[in-house]
Amino acid sequence: MRHRFAMLGALALLAASLIATGQPAAAATNTIVTMTFDDGLASHVTTVPMLQSRGLKGTFYINSAMVGTSSYYMTWPQVHTIGDAGNEIGGHTLHHVNLTTVSRATATTEVCNDRSALIAQGFPAPASFAYPEADYNNTAKSVVQGCGYSSARTVGDIRGPDCGDCDYAETIPPVDAFALRGPDSAESSTTLATMQKYVTQAETHGGGWVVLSFHGICSDGCTGDSSFSPTTFTAFLDWLKAREASGTVVKTVGEVMGGGGPPPASAPVTSINCNGATCTTGWNLTSPVTVGLTATDADGSAIASTRYTTDGTNPVTSATAVTYTGPFPLAATATVKYYSTDVDGHAETAKSQQIRIDAVAPALTLTSPANNSTYRRSATVPLAATSTDTGGSGVAKVVFKDGTTTLKTDTSSPYNYNWSATKSVGAHTVTAIATDTAGNTSSTAVTVNIIR
Structure with missing residues (x-):
């Protein structure tokens, strides 16, 4: 009987041990x-x-x-x-x-x-x-x-x-x-x-x-x-x-x-920078933009790898994902998606940063008046311009000027102005200035001769 109780006790200890060890x-x-x-x-x-x-x-x-x-x-x-x-x-x-x-x-x-x-x-x-x-x-x-x-x-x-x-x-x-x-x-x-x-x-x-x-x-x-x-x-x-x-x-x-644990904890945290500074949601006026990624781990684990894409795909599963080895250039607007893993097997959830680049000034043509055209002082001078932006941010405004005096600011097409106010006799420099949303500008000017 003692042997039976001893065996039962041993089995109970074994069961407790298995539960304790998971x-x-x-x-x-x-x-x-x-x-x-x-x-x-x-x-x-x-x-x-x-x-x-x-x-x-x-x-x-x-x-x-x-x-x-x-x-x-x-x-x-x-x-x-x-x-x-x-x-x-x-x-x-x-x-x-x-x-x-x-x-x-x-x-x-x-x-x-x-x-x-x-x-x-x-x-x-x-x-x-x-x-x-x-x-x-x-x-x-x-x-x-x-x-x-x-x-x-x-x-x-x-x-x-x-x-x-x-x-x-x-x-x-x-x-x-x-x-x-x-x-x-x-x-x-x-x-x-x-x-x-x-x-x-x-x-x-x-x-x-x-x-x-x-x-x-x-x-x-x-x-x-x-x-x-x-x-x-x-x-x-x-x-x-x-x-x-x-x-x-x-x-x-x-x-x-038995069930597994929760999603891995203590995952790395990756930060992104643009030209060595914080990336913003605004437009960058220079191209390329140099993009850097830095990963840290709260528990001190070494970073195993940082992976990223620039085509908007998920870097966790995408065949286009690249292992980060150092800052890389972006020449045009792109969405950078990135994440890091540590040597302990923890992976962070992929992050995303859109980097908008427009380093191209808008195209601008002053269609009217013609250069060296002549108008009487009492006549209306039609000013007209066309502008497009291939850089991506879009034309924000076109400004017409007589010398340094602003005649009109147009924020949408068509860009035009009927210059009918009193004009002084003589040669006038009429200028059109186009500005895109990113802040790039272009200008063009003609000479208009005003006579009595």
Whole structure:
């Protein structure tokens, strides 16, 4: 009896320890099966009714920058359809980048900004991540954890055709939350019997967690050799659903591991300057304008990278985004969008600054009167001008002058004036001055001879 009480006490201590460390509690059932789907492929939309009609859910890992870029990938409305059906939406990097082949800064951008993009779409803060190509190293694990995820899935190290002496299932809690193990991904050659064996081998060897991974679910080879037959998939779902009676259940990765944290905190703050001073919403009269970006981090973390675009696209996902290395020139009006990430994996929300440049004086023609024209003193002299502004800010006004005396100021076209007031006899310099909104000016003048 003492041994029994001692064992119960030990189990209670173990449960308390798991809760205190944030690890998932031991499974209440013998075996848990999780179905994961990689890359945000268009064929995944077809799985919604298949899963939903059987009361099952899966985890879908999305490359947010690829969404809607071609018919190969889902659109955002389709991703939302999957999420609205109760499935879990997880991260998979922006562009399906192998994190072991890029710098830490690039890895941080790919992972953190992919998660931020999913959050911006209104999905719950993603807790689950999958390594593209199933490749990872310690740096990749550190980046994924720093970006706010609570787990990361790889593929392999579970018994199957390619590993005859591996474990039969992932443990609960897993050996490494940032290297979740699973059987080889389902392929066109994977049979129903193979899929079933992945589950039954766990059931007959003490249970555990069977993390299955899929790519295309289609009959037309939509993802090549990694395509999996919808017929086989639905047969597997029917077989799997029936096993609930014996204690094998289906859960998402997030349900097994628990939710992730909030969006990353302590993100960098990036400021922008124009010609070394604060950028304004007004017009700049010189071209180019030299633009500088400076990033700081409140918690003292080093800045991993600052990225920007000048074409108005989102630098988090845009293929035109540039890594900032120093001040850069802008020769024409543009909207600079920018953000920074730190080495801990925190990314700030992209900011925007419109920089308006008009260094071109407006074009101006004095169409009347003609140069050296002659008018009697009592006659009306018609003054007329045309003006256009190619610099972008637009013509603000045209002023007519007789020498230094202002005759009229026109703020809109047509620009004209009937000069009928008393004029002195002699030569007069009649000038038209055009000013654009930015403050650039141009002028033209003619001589008008006034006689009695």
